[in-house]
Amino acid sequence: MDDAALGREAWAVLDANWTGSATVPAPGLYPHQWNWDSTFVAIGLARRDTRRAGTELLSLMAGQWGNGMVPHIVFQPVRAEVYFPGPSVWRSREHRSAPHGVGTSGLTQPPLQALALWRIWRHAADRDTAAALVRRLYPMLVAQHDYLATVRDLGGAGLAAIVHPWESGMDDSPVWDAPLEALPVTGAPYRRAGGSCGEGRPGGHHDPFVTLALRYRDSGYDPAYLRDEHPFAVEDPMFNGIWLASCQALAELAPVAGADAGPHRAAVERIRAGLLERLWADGLFRVRDLRGGGLSQVCTVGCFGPLLDRELPADRVAELVGVLESARFMGAAGYPVPSCEIRAQQFDRSRYWRGPSWVNTNWLLRRAAAVHDLAGLARILGASTLRLVRQAGFRECFDPFDGSGRGSRDFSWSAALTLDLLA
Numbered sequence: 001m002d003d004a005a006l007g008r009e010a011w012a013v014l015d016a017n018w019t020g021s022a023t024v025p026a027p028g029l030y031p032h033q034w035n036w037d038s039t040f041v042a043i044g045l046a047r048r049d050t051r052r053a054g055t056e057l058l059s060l061m062a063g064q065w066g067n068g069m070v071p072h073i074v075f076q077p078v079r080a081e082v083y084f085p086g087p088s089v090w091r092s093r094e095h096r097s098a099p100h101g102v103g104t105s106g107l108t109q110p111p112l113q114a115l116a117l118w119r120i121w122r123h124a125a126d127r128d129t130a131a132a133l134v135r136r137l138y139p140m141l142v143a144q145h146d147y148l149a150t151v152r153d154l155g156g157a158g159l160a161a162i163v164h165p166w167e168s169g170m171d172d173s174p175v176w177d178a179p180l181e182a183l184p185v186t187g188a189p190y191r192r193a194g195g196s197c198g199e200g201r202p203g204g205h206h207d208p209f210v211t212l213a214l215r216y217r218d219s220g221y222d223p224a225y226l227r228d229e230h231p232f233a234v235e236d237p238m239f240n241g242i243w244l245a246s247c248q249a250l251a252e253l254a255p256v257a258g259a260d261a262g263p264h265r266a267a268v269e270r271i272r273a274g275l276l277e278r279l280w281a282d283g284l285f286r287v288r289d290l291r292g293g294g295l296s297q298v299c300t301v302g303c304f305g306p307l308l309d310r311e312l313p314a315d316r317v318a319e320l321v322g323v324l325e326s327a328r329f330m331g332a333a334g335y336p337v338p339s340c341e342i343r344a345q346q347f348d349r350s351r352y353w354r355g356p357s358w359v360n361t362n363w364l365l366r367r368a369a370a371v372h373d374l375a376g377l378a379r380i381l382g383a384s385t386l387r388l389v390r391q392a393g394f395r396e397c398f399d400p401f402d403g404s405g406r407g408s409r410d411f412s413w414s415a416a417l418t419l420d421l422l423a
């Protein structure tokens with residue numbers, strides 16, 4: 001299939017998944033607006049359609065809480081209870097800080113929005129529309145970053161902690177196995193419907209997932225509860241690497257919004273120092289369990305998140321790229337980048353975030369390669385991602401050895417990021 005035909009197919013997927021103000025991740029399984037899915041869609045549209053990319057971000061930010069948190073799901077009213085856990089579980093509308101016109105989850109996802117806005121700004125042909133969008137979104141993004149820097153600095157060292165695996169976007173990654181196994185045993189009053197777990201997902205994880213969400217909800221989404229009692233608190237290199245890149249983006253957007261870039265530059269320094277001091281061990285960034293588990297031994301695609309920092313010291317970049325290109329990751333995969341290192345006992349080529357390759361993480365690593373002037377690596381990541389979608393379609397994820405598709409079909413971020421790769 002030539003580039004033009006692939007592009008047309010990508011647009012058709014995005015149009016089919018468009019609700020009128022947002023793009024749902026895929027038909028069927030994911031009928032609502034998801035935080036980083038929507039933001040990847042905005043990134044994919046940045047060079048193509050400034051207005052639609054902006055609408056995508058604005059509709060997500062309509063779910064932002066008064067405390068700055070951007071929720072991981074903004075529920076669509078029509079199909080509200082099709083997905084579990086739906087709005088009746090999260091009960092966001094009862095919380096004084098949550099928006100009242102729209103139902104949302106009570107958790108967040110990687111803070112990619114400022115980076116997406118920067119790309120829209122950078123590529124927009126219509127400068128006035130882009131500038132107006134920056135001015136409108138900038139205060140919301142500042143509030144989001146303030147929330148992370150205060151409520152989520154559970155380790156007290158400048159990094160944001162996630163309080164549920166869903167917040168990582170890589171739900172079933174093996175890095176959560178140990179912290180989940182260490183959870184106190186509690187009754188799980190809700191069981192996630194099998195259908196929601198999708199093909200290849202370890203359904204056994206989902207009871208602790210729901211229990212964790214309910215405990216946080218039942219605290220009234222209380223920051224003091226998160227700090228003192230919540231049993232899952234983890235510093236994740238991908239979440240924080242994305243946050244750092246978004247702080248760099250806000251520093252560049254601040255003058256457009258008539259604001260001072262200084263606080264964003266300070267945040268970049270603080271997050272970088274936290275990443276290097278707290279998460280770096282044995283040649284990689286690792287996940288730190290703040291509830292006593294220390295640093296994770298297993299390496300996943302998330303360990304490369306801090307490569308998004310264009311000022312990461314060159315020796316660290318070289319070490320990380322060495323691991324990425326080795327037989328632990330790209331070197332032994334036909335279709336990079338496996339979501340878990342291939343030699344790990346937990347690696348599973350067909351199970352969701354435990355082995356398959358994903359278009360969104362390939363795109364992030366391609367971006368990381370570009371900011372470090374690693375043109376060869378960027379080219380391989382782009383070309384192999386296009387090969388995956390040409391061969392198997394816009395699937396949710398892919399077998400890293402034979403490239404066959406896994407999970408949902410017509411998956412929005414796979415289509416949207418293809419448009420960016422084709423541009």
Ligand code: 2M8
Pocket residue numbers: 025030034035036037072166168169170171196
């Ligand atoms: C998956 O996560 C949701 C929960 O948020 C699920 O398992 O039902 C993940 O792949 C996540 O990264 C993604 O945002 C979401 C929607 O595509 O699905």
